[in-house]
Structures are given as C-alpha cells and as structure tokens.
Amino acid sequence: MLSYFVSYLVMASTYSVAALALNLQWGFTGLMNFGIGTFYFVGAYASALLTTGASPDYVGGFGLPFIVGLIGAMAISGLLAYVLAYPALKLRGGFFAISMLAISETIRLIVKNEKWLTNGVWGIRGIPQPTRALLGANLAEWVYLGLAIAILIIVYRLTEIGIRSPWGRVLNAVREDEKMAEMSGKNSWRVRMQSFVFGSMVMGVAGALYAHYIGFISPSSFTPLMATFIVWLMILLGGTGSNKGVIVGAFVVWGVWIGSEFLIDFLPSGITSKAGFVRMLLMGILLDVILLIRPQGLFGREKVISKLGSGSEN
Amino acid sequence: MVDLFVNGIILGSIITLGAIGVTLIADILNFFNFAHGDMLSFGAYMALFFVGVFPSWGNFPFLSFGPSMILAIILAMAVTAAFALFFDKILFKPLRKRGASELFLALSSLGVAFIFRAIIRLVWGPQAKYYGGLQMARRYPLGITIKPDEFFIMGTTLFLVIVVYLFLTRTKIGKAMRAASDNETLARVTGIDTERVVNWTWIIAVSLTAAAGVLYGIQVQLRPIMGWNILIPIFVAVVVAGVGDLWGAMVGAMIIGVSQEMLTGLLQDMFNSLNIDVLMTAYKPAIAFVLMIIVLLFRPQGIFGTGE
Numbered sequence: 001m002l003s004y005f006v007s008y009l010v011m012a013s014t015y016s017v018a019a020l021a022l023n024l025q026w027g028f029t030g031l032m033n034f035g036i037g038t039f040y041f042v043g044a045y046a047s048a049l050l051t052t053g054a055s056p057d058y059v060g061g062f063g064l065p066f067i068v069g070l071i072g073a074m075a076i077s078g079l080l081a082y083v084l085a086y087p088a089l090k091l092r093g094g095f096f097a098i099s100m101l102a103i104s105e106t107i108r109l110i111v112k113n114e115k116w117l118t119n120g121v122w123g124i125r126g127i128p129q130p131t132r133a134l135l136g137a138n139l140a141e142w143v144y145l146g147l148a149i150a151i152l153i154i155v156y157r158l159t160e161i162g163i164r165s166p167w168g169r170v171l172n173a174v175r176e177d178e179k180m181a182e183m184s185g186k187n188s189w190r191v192r193m194q195s196f197v198f199g200s201m202v203m204g205v206a207g208a209l210y211a212h213y214i215g216f217i218s219p220s221s222f223t224p225l226m227a228t229f230i231v232w233l234m235i236l237l238g239g240t241g242s243n244k245g246v247i248v249g250a251f252v253v254w255g256v257w258i259g260s261e262f263l264i265d266f267l268p269s270g271i272t273s274k275a276g277f278v279r280m281l282l283m284g285i286l287l288d289v290i291l292l293i294r295p296q297g298l299f300g301r302e303k304v305i306s307k308l309g310s311g312s313e314n
Numbered sequence: 315m316v317d318l319f320v321n322g323i324i325l326g327s328i329i330t331l332g333a334i335g336v337t338l339i340a341d342i343l344n345f346f347n348f349a350h351g352d353m354l355s356f357g358a359y360m361a362l363f364f365v366g367v368f369p370s371w372g373n374f375p376f377l378s379f380g381p382s383m384i385l386a387i388i389l390a391m392a393v394t395a396a397f398a399l400f401f402d403k404i405l406f407k408p409l410r411k412r413g414a415s416e417l418f419l420a421l422s423s424l425g426v427a428f429i430f431r432a433i434i435r436l437v438w439g440p441q442a443k444y445y446g447g448l449q450m451a452r453r454y455p456l457g458i459t460i461k462p463d464e465f466f467i468m469g470t471t472l473f474l475v476i477v478v479y480l481f482l483t484r485t486k487i488g489k490a491m492r493a494a495s496d497n498e499t500l501a502r503v504t505g506i507d508t509e510r511v512v513n514w515t516w517i518i519a520v521s522l523t524a525a526a527g528v529l530y531g532i533q534v535q536l537r538p539i540m541g542w543n544i545l546i547p548i549f550v551a552v553v554v555a556g557v558g559d560l561w562g563a564m565v566g567a568m569i570i571g572v573s574q575e576m577l578t579g580l581l582q583d584m585f586n587s588l589n590i591d592v593l594m595t596a597y598k599p600a601i602a603f604v605l606m607i608i609v610l611l612f613r614p615q616g617i618f619g620t621g622e
Contacts, residue, residue: 032417034348034424087607094346094420095610098549101348102603105546113596224542229428232421277435284428288405291422295414 006141008258013148014209016250019234020155020243021202027241027301028163029195030175032093035100036203037227038107042080043073043204044211044222045111048124051212058119066130070208077204081197089192104228112219123218127211148209152247155202159243162198171195225280230257233283236290238297245299252298256286316456318579319572324464324533325547326571327471331526332548333555333563334478335519341495341558342515343406345419350523351545352430353394355538357524358531359438360390365445376462378449379532387470387528391521398520399513401426407512427542434538443536467529474525475564478518482560487514495558543599547574550602554609574601 018040025031047069052061064072088099111118118124131140131147162168173181174188181188211217221227230253238249257279264275290297332354339347347353364386365379373380405422414422451459482488487510494501494511502508530540551570555562578601582594 030417032420087611091610093416094340095553097348097417097420098346098546098553099603099606099610102546102550102606105543106597106600106603109597109600113593225428229424232424236421274436274439277432280428281432281436284425284432287425287428288422291414291418291425292405292408295412295418 003138003141006145008254010141010145010148010213011210011258012251012254013145013152014206014213015231015234015254016152016247017148017155017209018203018206018231019238019246019250020152020159021199021206022231023235023240023243023246024159024162024195024202025199027235027246028168028171028175029192029199031089031192031196031199032097033100033196033199034097034228035102035104036231037222037224038100038104039077039081039200039203040207040210040227040231041104041107041111041222043077043207044217045118045124045207046076046204047073047208048127048211048217049118051128052124052126055119057122058115058124059117061124066128066212069212070205073204073208074201077207078197078201081200082193085193085196089189089196104224108219108222121219123216123221125216127215127217129212129215144213148213151205151209155205156243156247163243167191167194225283229287230283233287233290236287236297239299239301240297241301242297242299243302245297245302248298257283315576315579317458317460318575320458320460322572322575323568324460324467324571325575326568327468328526328530328533329544329547329551329567329571330471330564331474331522331529332544333551333567334475334560335523336548337552337555337557337559337563338491338495338515338519340552342491342498343410343419343512345416345423346549347519348420348424348545349401349426349430350423350519350548351541351543352427352434353398353520353541354523354527354530354544355434355536355541356397356430356527357390357394357520358527358536358540359434359443360393360524361386361528361531362438362443362445362536364389377466378446378461378463383445383528383532387525390528391524394524394527395517395521397430398516402512402516407509410512431538431542438536438538440538443531445531445536461533463532467533470525470529474522478522479560481518487511491515546599547571547602550606553606570602570605573605574598577601 018036021039022033022036025033025036047066049058049060050062050064050072051066051069053063055061084103088096088103091099112121114120115122129140129144131143135143163171170181170186170188170191173184173186174191178188214221231250234249234253235246236249237253238247239245260275260279260282264278267275332350336347336350339345339350361383365382368382368385371381405426406419409419409422449461449463451461453459482492490501490506491511491514493504493506494508498508501511526544527541530544534540547570548567551566552563553566554569555566575598578594578598582592585592585594
C-alpha cells in the first residue's frame, strides 16, 4: 500500500514537471502545443538510449550514468524544439496546434518504424533506475521520489523566477497583444522561441524521469492520451497560468487516474477489460466539464506582479 | 505511376469529404475541430451497426456490398450529425455564448474527440472490423489496379461534393451560411438566424465526415484510430488550400492524397536503387506534414488564400 503511494507521488511529480512546462508554453506564452507529448517521448528515448547497456537491437546503449541521460534528454528535446520552431512558431493559434500534432505523429512514426534506432514497437527494456543499484529496492523508491520532487522544485522555482522577471513580462505582453509588444520594441519571436525551447527541455526531463522510473518504454507508452491529453487536463483543472495550480492539477488528475484503477477491481469482470476506455471517456468528459463550468481552473490565473509596479489589470 | 495517381485520387476523395467539413467549421464557427477525425470513425462504425441491422438484399454487381450499405451510409450520416448537434447544444454553444476564444473551442473539441474514441472502443472493441467480404483488385489499362469498390468511393465523393455545392449556392440557408462566413456581424444585422446557420454547418460538415468514414472503411478496414490518423491529412488539406474555400479544400485534399501515394512510391524506388533500407509506406502520413510545412513557409495564407 505504501509502495503504491510512493509510486503515485513519483508519477504525479513527473507529470507536474510536464505540466509546468506546458503551462509555460500555453499559460504564459499562448502556444497551444498539442504535441507536448513528443518532447516527453523524445526525452524518455534519449535518456534510455544513453544509459542502457549496449544492445544489438538499437543504437547504443551507451551505458552512461543517469545524470548524462538527464542532460541528454534535455539537450535533444531542446534541440528538436529549436529546429521545429522555425517552421512551427511562424504559425499562430490553431495552425500551430495542428502543426505540433502533425509533428508528434510524425515522430511516433519514426520511433515505431526505425527499428535500428529505437527497437521499434518492441521498445527499450532494462532502463537503469539510478538509485536501485546503490540502495535496496525499497529505499531506492524513496530516494527516487526525493529526486523527482527535487527536480520538480527546481523547475518550479526556475519558471516562477522566469515569469516574474522582465523576460516574463515580455512573455505576458506578447501573449496578450503581440503587435503592441512588438511596437514597444520587444522581440516577440525571440521570447516565444525561448519559452518554447525551455518548455520542451523541461518536458524532456519529465520524459527521462518517467523512463528511469518505469524501466521500460515503447511507442505505446506515449499515446496521445497519456502523453499529451492528460497533461492538458492537468493544467486546465489546476488553472492555466498558475504554477501552483498546475502542480495541484497534476496531483489530482493522476490521483483520479490511479484511483479509478482501484474502482475497476470492484466492477464485474466483463467490464474490466474495457476499463481503460471508460477512463478515456471520463477524461474527455472531465476536460469539457472544466472548460464549461470553471474555465479558469481550480486556482485561476495568478496575477504576476513585479516588485516595482502594481501590475496590469485584466 | 498512373496506378499511384489513381490511388492518390481515391485517398484524396476521402480526405476531401473530411476537409470540406473542417473548412466549413473553421470558417463559420471559427475554430479547428479536432474531433473531426473521431467523428469520421464514429460514422464508419455507425454504418457497421446499421449494415448488421438490415437483412442482406444481395450485392450490387461488381461491388462488395448491396443496397443495405446505401441505407447504412445515410443513417450513419444522420446519427453522427445528431451527435454533433448534441455536443454543440451542451458544449460549443455555451462556450460561444461566453465568447470563448478560438483556442478554447479547439481544446474542447479535443475533449469531444476523446469521448467519441472511448465510445467507439467501448462499444466495438479495439480490433479491426470489416463491413463484408474483402474485395480483390482488378487490372485496368495503363497498369491501374483498383478494386471496383473504389469507383464507388470516387463516385460518392463527387456526388456529395456537388450536392453540398448546390446546397451552398442554391438554397436560402446555404446562402446564409456563405454570408455568415464572409461577415458574421453583417449577416446577423441583415436578419440571418446565426444559430440556424451554425446547426446547418454542423449537419453538413459532420454528415460528410461520417460518409468519409464509411468510404474509408469500405476501402481499407475499420479501426478506432482510423479517424485520428486521417485527421492530419484533412487538416493539412485545409491549411494548404486556405480556410473557407470549398473547391480549395477539394483541390488541397487531392494534392495531399496524390502526393502521399506518388511521393512514397517515388521515394521508395529511389531508396531501393540506393540500397537504403527504409519502408516508405509507413511514412505516408508524414508526407502530408512536410507538405504543409513547405506551403506554410512560403504561403502562410494557403495556396488559394487571399491573405486578407
């Protein structure tokens, strides 16, 4: 029971990191990233390939330490975002969302089909959990939880500092009225790019955290539902534009997700096999209900006030 | 070559029916409907249900199905459109009334997409299904090998496109829809009932996509993910053509369909002759995406868009 709880906390922290990344892109920059899962996906694979032992089935593994995997995940997700930004960030609104969706499906195709690189649909097994080798399996869980929470706190602090800095105010100005921001001499392209790349790097870190915790990844671990949609649900429930809110959102949504697993045990056996689809249905309904009755989420947009001014009203 | 071209036209036909709906919704309701693909799957599965309900009245000559399929298509279109109207009533309409942004509406349509997908899997399960027997392709001159059913697919598409065109140009409500797409405020001022326009937009857009789903199911098979997979080519067709252009959507869809088939064929030949081991057919959907990026980089308003 306790181990269940620890595992819940690890996964919820991992998703919180992802949610903070999406909140930076959507909540603070207005980038409707429907392909957020791609960077989660790429980060997980990057770290897995860097840290697993050599295998004839895919490129690598290089057997490098965990920290290299983490940095590699960050670097590759960031690089991917940087390259994709040139076509994609030229687009606005729904067009951007469509292009991100298309990119994410394209990358899924690559991972699925290029067996030499990623072992295709068979996925990658035996991704090392850094703490398990050193400590007993039981203690390692706790230490990994500590690691996940530490990363969550670092990312939270960084984004909080970021959005309260002059950079964050430019970001806000660009989201609210891009032309106005440009007229005031702000380079909107640059801040959007920075936010997109930084968010994607954080997303990559979340992917790496996931891969090392579960120990096995394959393209089917990163369905649009589990990698993208659920993160959207988390930030919408928690409150777009509130970093505290989206962390709460992540813990609540993941709790509901895990909790519904317990409920399934009580259902008649005929339905159990379809339980995953019932959950998918509930998640879809939950998203629309939130948008309908509480579009600002549980917390609502936090007013970001600088130390100097009184902040803008709207 | 000619064979690949014809295959592209068949795929393009299915994309056309989806793209007209997406473009109408984007134009009149001002958002990209991310549920469009799953509505397409839903239409296909509804037809599967109705085909099972009716007795078999035999098959049409050369085709793998009979009159019951025609009825099933019509009923699937009606039921799927009814579902869309239901979602409009409980979800999109209140959001519109609140003045929700384009992105909010798109997000809520993503929720609807997952609701449809979950319903399909709950009712029909995740395995692939077929309407009836599998049909063998036949040889025609110029090296064209297609299934007779595929003539039906192209014919039905052409028929539906003409019907929609006549509807939009000849009927009062069709003209009102075009007026609303040009200038909504002006349309409302001149006494056009915009809610009625909205309803008709859903009915036309979604019944077309349901028909596309059935045709897609006839051509290949039914899978719960079929609509999600074809959603990207559909969007790309609209984006390539520019939003709001009926004929543009059709041309865009044909461009996507033909280039997906022909480019994968050409690239496969090229890779084979270079001894590079790549399975291009797996990357068909990616072609649409690359095409979109190229078009958007050079003509952000779409090929036919005026860039107002």
